[in-house]
Structure formats: C-alpha cells, structure tokens
Amino acid sequence: MPCGVGGEALGCKIVTAFSNNSQLGLPSVMANILLHDPNTGQLKIILEGNTLTGLRTAAASVVATKELHSGEKCRLAILGAGIQAKAHAFALNHAFKFKENEKAKKLVEELRAECLTDGTDFQVSSTAEQCVRDADVICTTTYASEPILHFEWIKPGVHINAVGAGVNHHSELDTRTYQNSVVVTDSMASASEELKGLANIGVPVYAEIGQIINKTVKIPKTHCTIFHSLGR
Numbered sequence: 001m002p003c004g005v006g007g008e009a010l011g012c013k014i015v016t017a018f019s020n021n022s023q024l025g026l027p028s029v030m031a032n033i034l035l036h037d038p039n040t041g042q043l044k045i046i047l048e049g050n051t052l053t054g055l056r057t058a059a060a061s062v063v064a065t066k067e068l069h070s071g072e073k074c075r076l077a078i079l080g081a082g083i084q085a086k087a088h089a090f091a092l093n094h095a096f097k098f099k100e101n102e103k104a105k106k107l108v109e110e111l112r113a114e115c116l117t118d119g120t121d122f123q124v125s126s127t128a129e130q131c132v133r134d135a136d137v138i139c140t141t142t143y144a145s146e147p148i149l150h151f152e153w154i155k156p157g158v159h160i161n162a163v164g165a166g167v168n169h170h171s172e173l174d175t176r177t178y179q180n181s182v183v184v185t186d187s188m189a190s191a192s193e194e195l196k197g198l199a200n201i202g203v204p205v206y207a208e209i210g211q212i213i214n215k216t217v218k219i220p221k222t223h224c225t226i227f228h229s230l231g232r
C-alpha cells in the first residue's frame with residue numbers, strides 16, 4: 001500500500017493476512033511500514049505497522065458511521081474478537097459513547113477493565129444473532145467465508161462497518177442484507193476487484209465514502225447502510 005504526500009512524505013505499508021496464524025500464537029495480519037526520504041527516495045526507517053492498521057481501520061469505520069448513520073447510537077455489536085474487534089470497540093465507543101456493547105468473550109474482561117471508567121459496559125453474546133439484534137451499529141471483523149450476519153436479525157436503519165473476510169471481501173454478510181442496503185466503500189478502484197462478486201447478486205457499490213464527505217453524492221433512504229472497508 002504505497003502513499004506519497006507532496007514533498008512531505010513517501011511511504012509504503014507491506015501487509016499480509018494469514019488467517020491460521022492464531023494457531024501459532026501470531027497475529028493474523030502483519031504489517032510493516034517503509035518510510036522513504038520524499039526528496040531522494042532513500043529508505044529512512046522500517047516501522048511496525050500493526051498498531052497503525054488497527055487505528056486507521058477503526059478510524060475509517062468511525063468516519064463512515066458518522067457520515068452514514070444519523071440515528072441513535074445506543075447499542076454497538078461487534079462480530080469477531082481479534083485486533084480489529086478491539087480497535088473498533090475502543091474507537092466507536094470513544095466517538096459515540098454507546099450505552100451497550102455486545103462482544104465476544106475473550107476480549108470482554110480486558111475491555112471492561114479499560115473502558116468501564118467512562119460508563120461503557122460490554123456484554124458477551126452466545127450467538128451472532130443475539131449480538132446483533134437491536135444493534136444500531138454493527139462491525140464485522142472476522143475471516144468468515146460464509147455469512148455470519150443475516151438480514152432477518154437486523155433492525156431497519158442499522159449501519160454496518162464490514163471490515164473483515166480476507167479472501168472474499170463480501171462473505172461476512174448475507175445476500176439479502178446487501179440487497180436491502182446502500183454499499184459505500186473506501187476505494188472504488190479496490191472495490192472493482194475485491195467486491196466484484198456483488199454484481200452477481202445485483203448490488204452496486206454506490207459511492208466512495210469521500211464522495212459522501214464532500215457531498216457530491218447523497219445516500220438514498222434504505223433499510224441499512226454498509227461501509228465496506230477494503231483498507232485503501
């Protein structure tokens with residue numbers, strides 16, 4: 001993932017995703033950032049990139065949630081319990097102060113200890129359905145290759161940040177959820193490759209989040225909105 005900012009910065013993030021790494025006690029996503037001198041191209045430093053990946057991905061979901069969900073934000077549901085789940089729990093709570101959160105078990109004690117100071121509570125759900133029912137905002141942060149979120153479970157007006165999935169970027173949500181949503185992404189260029197399967201179920205990628213932010217595109221009324229974060 002290359003990036004250049006005028007004469008100020010030049011860098012590239014190299015990132016891999018190996019979903020079975022947890023069996024080896026390793027993070028599944030591993031990132032390193034190469035920073036170069038913007039005037040000469042000389043390599044200056046190699047930085048650990050996992051921290052930034054967590055912060056940036058969750059921050060993008062916060063921005064998308066601000067832009068796409070205008071209703072009450074009482075209840076946050078997160079499917080998944082890894083790095084992105086935790087980053088999303090922190091970032092969305094920080095931005096919106098949810099009253100209730102449903103999270104997978106292994107992070108709950110940690111999140112309770114770190115978040116309870118601001119009155120946030122985290123609960124464990126035994127099923128994905130229980131987790132997302134009544135949620136105002138849902139984040140999916142897994143490697144699920146089959147849908148883990150079903151249309152009949154979600155209430156009208158919900159906003160979904162679809163973050164995970166790995167190989168097939170639209171496998172976490174079921175077809176009906178897509179067909180009843182407006183899908184916004186971070187990059188149309190990436191979506192034309194990574195979300196091309198949505199065309200097979202008649203679902204267009206409606207806009208880039210940047211077009212919503214700069215008000216060149218408006219979101220029509222729908223059952224729900226999906227921010228498909230691809231990481232570009």
Ligand SMILES: NC(=O)C1=CN([C@@H]2O[C@H](COP(=O)(O)OP(=O)(O)OC[C@H]3O[C@@H](n4cnc5c(N)ncnc54)[C@H](O)[C@@H]3O)[C@@H](O)[C@H]2O)C=CC1
Nearest residue numbers: 028080081082083084141142143144164165166229230231
């Ligand atoms: N959109 C973006 O910009 C980014 C997306 N990702 C994606 O987000 C996802 C999560 O990444 P991390 O949190 O770093 O990984 P992680 O390995 O820390 O966590 C993955 C979580 O997903 C759960 N999981 C795996 N397969 C599942 C299944 N079939 N059903 C339900 N849960 C399942 C695991 O138990 C674990 O809790 C990955 O798909 C990764 O590729 C990661 C970084 C940036």
Ligand SMILES: O=C([O-])C1=[NH+]CCC1
Nearest residue numbers: 015017029053230231
């Ligand atoms: O943007 C990112 O860093 C990633 N997207 C998918 C896996 C890692």
